Amino acid sequence: MTAAYQVFQTQNDRGLALSPLNLAKTKLLEEASLVGLNEESVRRRWENISTRLEENDQVSSAAPRRAFTHYLIVDEEYDVRSRVTTKDFYRTFAAALDKHEGATEIRRFISKLEDYTDRYIDIHEGTVRKYQRNKRSLINDQMRFFQSKNSHAPVVLLYLVENIDTADEMENLLRLANKLNVRLNLQDAAPAYHRDSMYQLVTKLIDSKQSKWEDEAEDLIKERTVSDKQLKEILKGRELPNSRFTRFLLRALEEDYYNAGSRETRIDLDQVDLEHIAPLSSLSSERYSTWAAVFNHNEERFDHYKSRLGNLTLLADRQNSRVRNGSYAEKCAEYEQSDITMTQRIPDNYPSWGFETIEDRTRTIAQDIVNLWGV
Template sequence: MKKQTLEAHEYALADVFCDKYEFEIPGYQRPYSWQVEQATTLVDDLLLFLEDQPENIKDADPYFLGSLVLIKPDGPSSQVVDGQQRLTTLTILMSVLRTIMTDGFSNSLDMRIFQKGDEALMTDDKPRLKTRSQDQDFFFKYIQESNRLDELFSLNKKLSDSQSNILKNALAMHRLLEKNDEKVLQRLTKFLMTGCFVVVVTTPNVESAYRIFSVMNDRGLDLSPTDILKNHITSKISGKDGKQENYTKKWEDIEERIGRDNFNFLFSHIRMIEMRTKSRSNVVADFKNEIKPEKNPENFIDKKLVPYSEAYSDILDENYSGTLYVEDINNSFRWLNRIDNNDWVPAAIYYLSKYSNDAERLLKFFRLLERLASILMINRVAINNRISRYAKLIAVIDAGTEFSESSPLHLVDSEKKSALQQINGPIYEVGQIRVMVLLRLDSEISDGMAVYDHPRITVEHVMPQHPNKDSQWKKWCPSVLDHENLVHCLGNLALLSRTKNSAANNYEFEKKKTAYFNPRNGHSAFVLTNEIIKEKEWTPTVIEARQKRLVNKLIEVWDLN
């Protein structure tokens, strides 16, 4: 008979917090992250549900609390693959009820929190749930031991995020429940133990548990691809001598340092560095089926995740910290971060991690990469073509030929020609590029000294799109064709650090300069706009001269000759 490898059963909580299970949260799991809103919502929902139930709890409708996925070969030992947030929160809830209620119920709840030792069986008292080792001493002392909540609530020391969540949730649930009379609390406790159910899925090994975990959580539960990969990778590291715990901490430290969203993006970038092609699946599948970091998880974390995350952080924060060309390299990062796509990022991460100690090489590469990314953006190159271009770039970085004449890092003549057509044309109509191009010009004209940290940057026409027929604008530019050719070009555009004012658009030139372009301190935040303010008139001749000068500056900046 084929050995059964998976079991799934529905149990009331009284049959979950019992001697059949000794729950343990493995070190590779995320820290406890439920916050007050989630914890109090659980309690509120239970109390609200009970209001509509019969007086006799035995006749109440069942209440489903979700599922648990456990690695449980033989015996009670159970590693929690999925469900740690619920188990931890339910233990906190039972601890709070135990503190508030009378002795009979308190003793019953104590049995659900603690497994009592048996002298005849030579067993000791032990908690039914062991949290991650980083939190277990704290959790045991203040939650699982009796009569310690007051001590917990009076703590005045720095706690980890997970410990802070434990404290805040216990305090919030305590405040919520202590308002109720004993009868309501007894009713809640009876229902919690006998009327609240979970589906417990058990499997004897980590591989099948991971498959279940992945299937369940790829269907929309609140887990990210990196949560699934963390389980997949760190579970393959030996638990001896705290090794798994140390690598799990490395993983979590990186996630905390760069933020959860960026951490997920990082894995997409690593996927590109490793596979060098557009994904035809998803990040989890690509790592499992193609990259396979679990074959040598320590090497993956030490040699790839750590250095790539450090490079990614430096790029995002524009914070390269070498000894030479620091400001120039960070300036390239600043302009790269204004590109309207992230397809350039894998190549940037790879190069910075590979040559972090060669500042001269980094400076040359990132100036060329910023140029390439900017021109691909200006030319509105399609995503598949961008991905293919950067994949080829990663390949030549590997080969050490990124600066060769045929390198994809360089622009070809047709790309330069196309970019010139864009910047010489009605650039205002290409909404995705106009701010970036004008800021690049402004920076160059100000010798790179300008800082663009304004919460809002907009682009405004100097000569209006629809001038009044009796205005000075019409006298300066009576030709409809001239107006059509000039109105959207670089030479007729200004930068503003404010929301656009449609009424001000048609102001006469002098009023527009003083009331719209010229803020109260007497000058604009942008050199380009200050140049406009100094002009006495705004004729086609002025616009054309400015257009020529600005285009020539961009030709110089991006070497478009």
């Protein structure tokens, strides 16, 4: 019986809270000591990995335990084929470490953890440098999009970065990964269902030849998401929050659909706002008295319309600050000057604003989403 397992059993018998991560660390230090490695050196390397993951603002709050499980899934040497729960983490980690016998092998195991950590952090920060320079920014942007409202995206991205060497192939797989994430989010899939979809995608990739990966991803999208017809119906009544995912979604529509192939530079999401055409407080604030009349002072109905797709667009933050409290006519004067196509079109397509207008534009955008991310 190992010392780490003895710690586990003793604390478990006493009903004490256990830290699977600390048990893994104990196991590693124990095995390193048995083969003559400097225990203090191994401890420092482990703690450096843990600190880098814990202190990085972009990495999940479940780090480093979740990061380590992602490493073990991605590395086919360990044959970990599915999500690892907190309960199973120590057993899975110990089984992986047991594949490394002797000082040289344990050093290799620690080096692998360090290398994976470098790439894991790069994925979260959008600073992956593996791909050619002219495609690097686009690929990192797509990785950020995939991680929006998707806490288990890193396991997929780490597998792709580890196994795909060409920028074009990476673009294609990221396009499909984002299609899966977009559809799951828009159909409001339960968190566990969303999570399991990410691990199923990795499993499909591991189990198939690389030449079949795009087909496998497409098949999974069809299996795990609703039909295009159902998705369009959902979107007609779906309310979207003011979130980074929503801004990514609209930017993708703008760049990859409305301006497909024509825009050389991508919109900087840090310099645009999610614009509610009819302000969120249209019927609850006196400063929006003109808007209240537009919606017949029906606050209850407006609450179901204000965050629908039809009432949303993107607008440069400098423009948003100028028209935030304006009437529809004042907003349209600013929209006409926008560099964003979906926003420029609003004045021409919609001379006035109201419930019916939001419904109409929602149907249009819902169809555009299905056209771009359809199956």
